[in-house]
Amino acid sequence: MTAETGSLHSASLRSGRRRQRSALVVAGLMAITAFLWSTPFLWTLVASFRPETAGGIGMASLLPDYIPTLDNFRNAFESGDFAVYYVNTAIVAFGILAVQIVTISLAGYAFARLSFPGRETIFYVFLLQLMLVPPILIVPNLRTIVDLGLYGSLAGVMAPYFASAFGTFLMRQTFRQIPRDFEEAAVIDGAHWGQALWHVLLPMAKPGLIAFSLVSLMAHWNEFLWPLMVLNEPRTHTLTIGLATFALSTEGGREWGLLAAGTLLVMAPLLLLFAIFQRQFVNSFMFAGLKG
Amino acid sequence: MRWIKSLAVAVALAPTATWAQTKIDFFFPVPVDGKLSREMTRLVKVYNDSQKEVAVTAAYTGSYDDTKLKAQAAAKAGKPPAVVLMSANFVLDLKLAGDIVSLEPLLKADGTTKAKFLDDFWPAVHANAIVDGDLYAIPFQNSTPLLYYNKDHFKEAGLDPEKPPQTWAELVDAAKKLTRSDRMGFGLPEGYDYMGWIMEALSMSNGGRYFNEEYGGEVYYDTPSMLGAAQFVEDLVFKHKVMAQGVVEGPALSTTFLAGKVSMMLLSTGSLSFVRDNMKQPFGVAFVPRNVRNAVPIGGGSLVMFKGLSEEQKAAGWKFAKWLSSTETLGGWSRFTGYFSPRKSPYDTAEMKDFMAKNPEAKVALDQLPYAKPWFATYQTVAVRKALEDEIQAVLNGKKKAPQAVKDAQKNADALMKPYVDQTALKLP
Amino acid sequence: MTSVAAAQAPFDASHARPVSGHRLQRRLLPWLLLAPSLLLLAAFTYLPIGRVAWESLHDKPHATGKTLFVGLGNYTALFADKAFTQSVANNLIYAAGTVPASMALALLFALAVQRATRFNAIMRAILLFPSMVPLVAAASLFFFIFLPGVGLFDHYLAKLGVRGANWLGDPDVALWSLIGITVWKNAGYYMLFYLAGLTTLPGEVLEAATIDGCNAWQRLRYVIVPLLAPTTAFVLVIALINVLTQVDHVIVLTKGGPSNSTKLVLYYIYEQAHENFAYGKAAAASLLSVSFLLALSVFSLKTMERGAHAAS
Structure with a gap:
């Protein structure tokens, strides 16, 4: 700061004012960023209610300079059975999450709290899952799914994701940050490791679990190629497959308004969930990073 | 083979109480829009309700590429789909890969022959259904490229909206008059897949062949007819300045056409319904302009059957495929989608005559059919096609000159086909 | 269990x-x-x-139905393939374009919306929205945004008197358009990890730095960034994995074109396996990319754990 020494009082006053000004600049910059960042959504929102759906000069406009119509949404609902898609997608996304929470808690606990030969190596072997590129897995994994008798079922879509390297990693970190004293106290009180995990560690790891849930839900809600490979009937289709029936066309044109409406329909539940629980979600990410 | 026949007869005659239904999977992509997916699902339901022996499960499987990926993955996993609607130029490659079965035994079991079966199909669609002399596919939905033009723009530019350009010279002339600072006179769909098809149309209109229809190991890229086509594309952008620089994808082109930012374009007949439904200004369609002769490639999808089916499933799949490709079904599908029917007989029906009278553009597409030729299909069709497309895309961006581009395309394509050529045409005693 | x-x-x-x-x-x-x-x-x-x-290690020549042992033949074929070497080069540019930019933005976003105010709550939501869009949809939306002449970008650039580009159709521009989409999609997601990391910073240290007369930049450069090293290592691993394992936008938007300019390694693998029937080459390329990622992750995680020990 400046070398000149005024009274302590005036210096803090000046720095306070400067802080105010810089806060204003930051807020302004953020507002611009927010606008840029949300432009695609603004356009989607505006386009989904626009009467002309395929082209026209006005299609690119971000201003709702029209009489809004629900035609695009009506068409979207007619193009597919969205109620079924929502249910199936929810089953897949939450089903995967439910099983994952069990597998990652157990594995995370083993890596964080128990010592056994080869722990480090096995941990890195776990991480291999993060490195695998999905398209290469399609053919062998589909074969496994058929062998398990799960081809064409929602369970077949879910099965490969039941174990999660990312989740295990996150739980290991979270458990490590919880002081051992807590469970040791519980174990001395005569509790079994399972009870210590269930009654002591998991409640304390809740932020980590919530953070992981968000990541997992986002990934599986939006997945496309793998469900397309496994599912075989309209009644088992998920939202992204439904969306693709009108979003992807190889010949001819695209109905942008319809695409916008469909995209909104797919995203709406996630956005709503996040809007309602955003503080919990973000806080959970913060706590997940907290060191004990 | 006789027992297949007797089995088929048995299946057909058996009382439903003692015979379980044969369950089969049918995979279909939707190349135009969601409405088609619903219509297809409805058709399959009609079929399932109409008889009791076969229960078809229809699965929408994304794009043509996704469909191929899914069908192959499912077959490898032991759950082959009985019938798949596949891009017509994948048939050769799928046969070479051993993924699909010959339909000849099924024809024989029906007491018919390939020639009799194909008699009602337009000659242009035959080649893409036959590999090494055997029938491997049934054409289902077909298209050709078509010239679309904006009639209002024609009037503004002092051109006769009822006299679209018929030759390349007239095309350049019209495009120059139509081009203004805020709009282009002409446009081509130049993304992967479309680009190759359009270059086939241009080289054929220039007297060329693009590929050897009889043998999967030859393409004619470094030839005068293809060089002329490539040079024409280069000139449209850089000499005549009537076409946008850089690659423009099909959906981008149709959107700019609808927005009145492009006055003429080549696009598939499969887009007719889409343009008709969404175009605000009056538009017309015409044959693809010629330089040497009128000629266009066929595009679209055919029905194929995968390997690994039980005999019952095979028979059931064949039955369903025959129903899908019947005069009645093909006529209805054609009217619904805008594709033309690969069969001739639907056009003799009253419904179709009525439809043609109401939709003169569909008539133009049909009139162009006698000039249609097979779609390119070679060993490694997609890679060999991309070998040309990458070079033409470089030309469109001013990174390469046409003569060099066709030379490089030929070299790359030859390298890709070498393993096949070595095993076939160059495998000498 | x-x-x-x-x-x-x-x-x-x-x-x-x-x-x-x-x-x-x-x-x-x-x-x-x-x-x-x-x-x-x-x-x-x-x-x-x-x-x-x-x-x-094997080859199944297309159209023969045979499987042959070829040793390292697929690997030598891979490096002889110009499309592969170009895809590696593209991937390096793509990594250099997306990873530092999205991580730097993520850190700046995290610093800006760190305090829990209502305004910041809305900001966080907006910044995180892009990671919630299904890629199938996002890619289609961007197809429109990048449409030459009539798309969202060109529409508004024209109003500013700027001539737009052929965002996805020009080989000099297309890869950068994809980089833009990736940064847009991932920065908010990485921000979450930085927000988490920031809460672990000891408040006393920051205050001490302020009292010692550090300005905001110096605080960031000499205090915050070093203290966040473990978080950075973690985000770096995630970001690098994403660079090599996310390919949907290439599949939907450009299919590797024009003229191979957006062909990333994973798209090359996808193409070889599913379009060209070249499973051996695809397998060799996958194995290389898996090994590379694994080596990288082990290295970064080791660094990160060391960092975590040093910090605590």
Whole structure:
């Protein structure tokens, strides 16, 4: 700061004012960023209610300079059975999450709290899952799914994701940050490791679990190629497959308004969930990073 | 083979109480829009309700590429789909890969022959259904490229909206008059897949062949007819300045056409319904302009059957495929989608005559059919096609000159086909 | 699993059990806990990797139906393929374009919206929205945004008097358009990790730095960034994995074109395996990218753990 020494009082006053000004600049910059960042959504929102759906000069406009119509949404609902898609997608996304929470808690606990030969190596072997590129897995994994008798079922879509390297990693970190004293106290009180995990560690790891849930839900809600490979009937289709029936066309044109409406329909539940629980979600990410 | 026949007869005659239904999977992509997916699902339901022996499960499987990926993955996993609607130029490659079965035994079991079966199909669609002399596919939905033009723009530019350009010279002339600072006179769909098809149309209109229809190991890229086509594309952008620089994808082109930012374009007949439904200004369609002769490639999808089916499933799949490709079904599908029917007989029906009278553009597409030729299909069709497309895309961006581009395309394509050529045409005693 | 293990050893009994049984149970416990994950990973991860490794040493010439052992033939064929070397080069540019930019933005975003105010809550939501869009949809939306002449971008650039580009159709521009989409999509997601990391910073240190007369930049450069090193290492791993394993936008938007300019390694693999029937080459390329990622992750995580130890 400046070398000149005024009274302590005036210096803090000046720095306070400067802080105010810089806060204003930051807020302004953020507002611009927010606008840029949300432009695609603004356009989607505006386009989904626009009467002309395929082209026209006005299609690119971000201003709702029209009489809004629900035609695009009506068409979207007619193009597919969205109620079924929502249910199936929810089953897949939450089903995967439910099983994952069990597998990652157990594995995370083993890596964080128990010592056994080869722990480090096995941990890195776990991480291999993060490195695998999905398209290469399609053919062998589909074969496994058929062998398990799960081809064409929602369970077949879910099965490969039941174990999660990312989740295990996150739980290991979270458990490590919880002081051992807590469970040791519980174990001395005569509790079994399972009870210590269930009654002591998991409640304390809740932020980590919530953070992981968000990541997992986002990934599986939006997945496309793998469900397309496994599912075989309209009644088992998920939202992204439904969306693709009108979003992807190889010949001819695209109905942008319809695409916008469909995209909104797919995203709406996630956005709503996040809007309602955003503080919990973000806080959970913060706590997940907290060191004990 | 006789027992297949007797089995088929048995299946057909058996009382439903003692015979379980044969369950089969049918995979279909939707190349135009969601409405088609619903219509297809409805058709399959009609079929399932109409008889009791076969229960078809229809699965929408994304794009043509996704469909191929899914069908192959499912077959490898032991759950082959009985019938798949596949891009017509994948048939050769799928046969070479051993993924699909010959339909000849099924024809024989029906007491018919390939020639009799194909008699009602337009000659242009035959080649893409036959590999090494055997029938491997049934054409289902077909298209050709078509010239679309904006009639209002024609009037503004002092051109006769009822006299679209018929030759390349007239095309350049019209495009120059139509081009203004805020709009282009002409446009081509130049993304992967479309680009190759359009270059086939241009080289054929220039007297060329693009590929050897009889043998999967030859393409004619470094030839005068293809060089002329490539040079024409280069000139449209850089000499005549009537076409946008850089690659423009099909959906981008149709959107700019609808927005009145492009006055003429080549696009598939499969887009007719889409343009008709969404175009605000009056538009017309015409044959693809010629330089040497009128000629266009066929595009679209055919029905194929995968390997690994039980005999019952095979028979059931064949039955369903025959129903899908019947005069009645093909006529209805054609009217619904805008594709033309690969069969001739639907056009003799009253419904179709009525439809043609109401939709003169569909008539133009049909009139162009006698000039249609097979779609390119070679060993490694997609890679060999991309070998040309990458070079033409470089030309469109001013990174390469046409003569060099066709030379490089030929070299790359030859390298890709070498393993096949070595095993076939160059495998000498 | 929990209930089974618990049923075998109700806690009263486990206490009364002789020491040797206790020890055996202790030795078995980790494996019991890991069993569900290991079984699933074996079925859906290790088995496929094994298969890929096997395939990378074999060749199934298209249209012959034969399988031949070719040793490292697929690897030499891979490096001889110009499309592969170009895809590696593209991937390097793509990594250099997306990783530092999205991580720097993520850190700046995190610093800006760190305090829990209502305005910041809205900001966080907006910044995170892009990671919630299905890629199938996002790519289609961007197809419109980048449409030459009539798309959102060109529409507004024209109003500013700027001539737009052919965003996806010009080989000099297309890769950068994809980089833009990736940064837009991932920065908000990485921000979450930085927000988490920031809460671990000891407040006293920051205050001390302020009192010592550091300005905002110096605080960031000499205090915050070094203290966040473990978070950065973690985000770096995630970001690098994303660079090599996310390809949907290429599939939907450009299919690697024009003229191979957006062909990333993963798209090359996808194309070789599913379009060109060249499974051996695809397997070799996959195995290389898996090994590269694994080496990188082990290295970064080791660094990160060392960083975490040093910081605590």
